Structure formats: C-alpha cells, structure tokens
Amino acid sequence: MSDKVILRRDADGIGRLILNQPAKRNALSREMWELVPVRLAEAAADPAIRVLVVQGEGGTFAAGADISEFEAAYATRDSTAAYAGAIAGAMDGLADFVKPTIALIQGACVGGGLGLALACDLRFAASDARMGITPGKLGLVYPLGDTKRLVQAVGPSHAKDLLFTGRLLGADExxxxxxxxxxxxPDAVEAAALAYAGQITQASQYSARATKRMINRVLGGQVTDTPETVAEFLDAIEGEDFIEGRDAFRQKRPANFTFG
Structure with missing residues (x-):
C-alpha cells in the first residue's frame, strides 16, 4: 500500500497521521485523500492509540490539493463529483474520528490542508506557519461541510474574510x-503539541470520546437532552473510569484509567 499517508505509533498512546509527499509540499493527491480514511480506520481500531496528531512530513503541513490532478479530476461533472467525494470522505472521516485529534501545523497549511486541520479537534501552529483557504482565487465554491467547520472555528465574519479574499495569514492572527x-x-511547536497530547492520553479516554460525541450533538443543533444523552451521563456515573477517578481524587493519587 502507498506510503503517501502514514500511520505511526509513538509511545504512550500517541499516534501520528503523516501526510507524506514532501517533494510537493504535501500537496494532497486523490490517492492521499483516499488513504486518509484507511489510516483513520486503522487508528480507530488500535487500542494503543489514544490521541492522533495529524501533520505533514518535511516541515510543511499541506500546500493544498495537488493542482496537477485538476484537469483530469474536473474533466466532467461525474469526475468532479467523484473527486469531491474522495475529499469529503477524508474531511468528514477526520471530523468524525472517535478519538481526540490535534493538527500540528508547520509551514504552509492552505486550501485542503487547512480543511484537514479544521477537521481536527485542536490546532497547534508554528509561529512562522502560513494559512489560508483559496477558493476565491480559483473561482471555486467551498463545500458546505468544510465551510461549516470554518464558521464554527472563527465565526461567520472571519470566515467570509478568508473565503472572499483567499488571503494568507500568519499564526498570530x-x-x-x-x-x-x-x-x-518553529523549533518548539512539535514538542508542545506532543506534550499536550500526553495530557490527553493520561485523562479518561471514556470521557474524551463521550465529550466529542456530546459536542458534535451541540454543533449539529441539538439543544435539549434526549433519552440517549441522559443515558450516556448515567452510564458514565456507573462506569469504571468514574469510580477510578473518584477514588484517585479521594486518595490524592494519579488516576489509573482503563484505556481502549
């Protein structure tokens, strides 16, 4: 299988999803878009991975979609729909991934690269990173799911600013x-992201994954409890992790949560 998207397993529960086409600044080819869900499925099934860090090889996150494929990908309406479906499968798969995710942004993070970063739960950026979403410079329309994630991150006014102009912005902005x-x-951002990931791995994975589900319900428009959300709360109170966390707090010791 291609090594253009790699799943690496580090110690202490951290997995790495690595975009690996550094000669093209990790420009995302269709093959890479199709590999992302494959690697995500592998990471989801691996109990040793508790948090996933998404990054690019060679000091660049991703310079966008691989423009060399555009002529063939957009040759017909059907080919366009198929190409867009491959991209959406990667974006939505990352956004829906069951475990916590952190985007480690170095160098350029543009277009589809920033779309992938926005599909992560959190984003750590090097101070010299450059980010942007450029459909306005290409005469394209940003898809609904990607637009929604951008609006959720920065609000509608900033989203319009970025999409109308396609401008690049620095990490501080x-x-x-x-x-x-x-x-x-730049020389400290990876260590910072991994140290933070380590904090997540030491917390309750049961809580982290349930929290992702709950927040996704809120973002999906749910405003009141349902029998399902009430049951999830009650199940947690009866669960092993809560019992361990409660006992650890009382005994003034680190909790030893069950991982998986």
Whole structure:
C-alpha cells in the first residue's frame, strides 16, 4: 500500500497521521485523500492509540490539493463529483474520528490542508506557519461541510474574510481569530503539541470520546437532552473510569484509567 499517508505509533498512546509527499509540499493527491480514511480506520481500531496528531512530513503541513490532478479530476461533472467525494470522505472521516485529534501545523497549511486541520479537534501552529483557504482565487465554491467547520472555528465574519479574499495569514492572527488554539516557536511547536497530547492520553479516554460525541450533538443543533444523552451521563456515573477517578481524587493519587 502507498506510503503517501502514514500511520505511526509513538509511545504512550500517541499516534501520528503523516501526510507524506514532501517533494510537493504535501500537496494532497486523490490517492492521499483516499488513504486518509484507511489510516483513520486503522487508528480507530488500535487500542494503543489514544490521541492522533495529524501533520505533514518535511516541515510543511499541506500546500493544498495537488493542482496537477485538476484537469483530469474536473474533466466532467461525474469526475468532479467523484473527486469531491474522495475529499469529503477524508474531511468528514477526520471530523468524525472517535478519538481526540490535534493538527500540528508547520509551514504552509492552505486550501485542503487547512480543511484537514479544521477537521481536527485542536490546532497547534508554528509561529512562522502560513494559512489560508483559496477558493476565491480559483473561482471555486467551498463545500458546505468544510465551510461549516470554518464558521464554527472563527465565526461567520472571519470566515467570509478568508473565503472572499483567499488571503494568507500568519499564526498570530490565526490565534486571535480562533483558527488555531496554540502558537509556539518553529523549533518548539512539535514538542508542545506532543506534550499536550500526553495530557490527553493520561485523562479518561471514556470521557474524551463521550465529550466529542456530546459536542458534535451541540454543533449539529441539538439543544435539549434526549433519552440517549441522559443515558450516556448515567452510564458514565456507573462506569469504571468514574469510580477510578473518584477514588484517585479521594486518595490524592494519579488516576489509573482503563484505556481502549
């Protein structure tokens, strides 16, 4: 199988989803879009992976979709729909991934690259990173799911600013806007992201995954409890992780949560 998207397993529960086409600044080919859900399925099934860090090889996150494929991909309406479906499968698969995800943004993070970063739960950026979404420069329309994730991150006014102009912005502006969660020096950002990922791996994975589901319900428009959400809360109270967390708090010791 192709190595253009790699799943790497680090110690202590951290997995890495690595975009691996550095000669093209990790421009995302159709093959890569189709590989992302495959790697995500592998990571979801691996109990040793508790949090997934998404990054690019060679100091660049991703310079966007591979423009060399555009002529063939957009040759007909059917080919366009198929290509768009492959992209949506990767974006939605990452957004719906059951475990916590962190985008490690270095160098360029543009177009579809920023779309992937927005599909992650959190984003850490190097201080010299450059980000942008450029359909306005190509005469394209940004898809609904991707637009929704952008609006959820930065609000409608900033989303319009970025999409209308296609301009690139630096990490400090992205932080103020809410596009990224943390900014660190280029030589420190990876360590910062991994240290934060380590905090997640030590917390309750049961809580983390249930929290993702709950937040996704809120983002999907749910405003009142249902029998399902009430049951999820009650199940947690009866669960092993809550019992362990409660006992650890009382005994003033680190909790030893069950992982999986």
């Amino acid at each position: 992205a932080l103020v806007m809410g596009l990224v969660n943390r900014v660190a020096a």
